[in-house]
Amino acid sequence: MTNENRPKPFSKERTKATLCKIIFFYSIFYVVMKVIAAFKGLWVIPNLVLTLPYLIFAAIGFWMTKNQKFSWFYVVLGIILISFVRYYEVQMMEWLQANI
Numbered sequence: 001m002t003n004e005n006r007p008k009p010f011s012k013e014r015t016k017a018t019l020c021k022i023i024f025f026y027s028i029f030y031v032v033m034k035v036i037a038a039f040k041g042l043w044v045i046p047n048l049v050l051t052l053p054y055l056i057f058a059a060i061g062f063w064m065t066k067n068q069k070f071s072w073f074y075v076v077l078g079i080i081l082i083s084f085v086r087y088y089e090v091q092m093m094e095w096l097q098a099n100i
Helices: 012-039 042-069 072-099
Strands: none
Touching: 012 042, 012 072, 042 072
């Protein structure tokens, strides 16, 4: 029994697929946590606004996972988005609460 079609354990394609799935699941997790926070009475509008980019990433990630077409662009953009939002989350929440 040979697995000629299966990618090697640390191949570029397998790594790309794994990173895309991690970003996809993280996006879903982030949206769920922010929706729960909004329903528990924390700032509703800022929490829901911060979920918008993650909803887009989750939708793209779902499509990529469903079609088994993964992209390095998605991985790099996802890492940048996640890092940016996590670093500036408190400041963005305060600004949104004060200005919306």
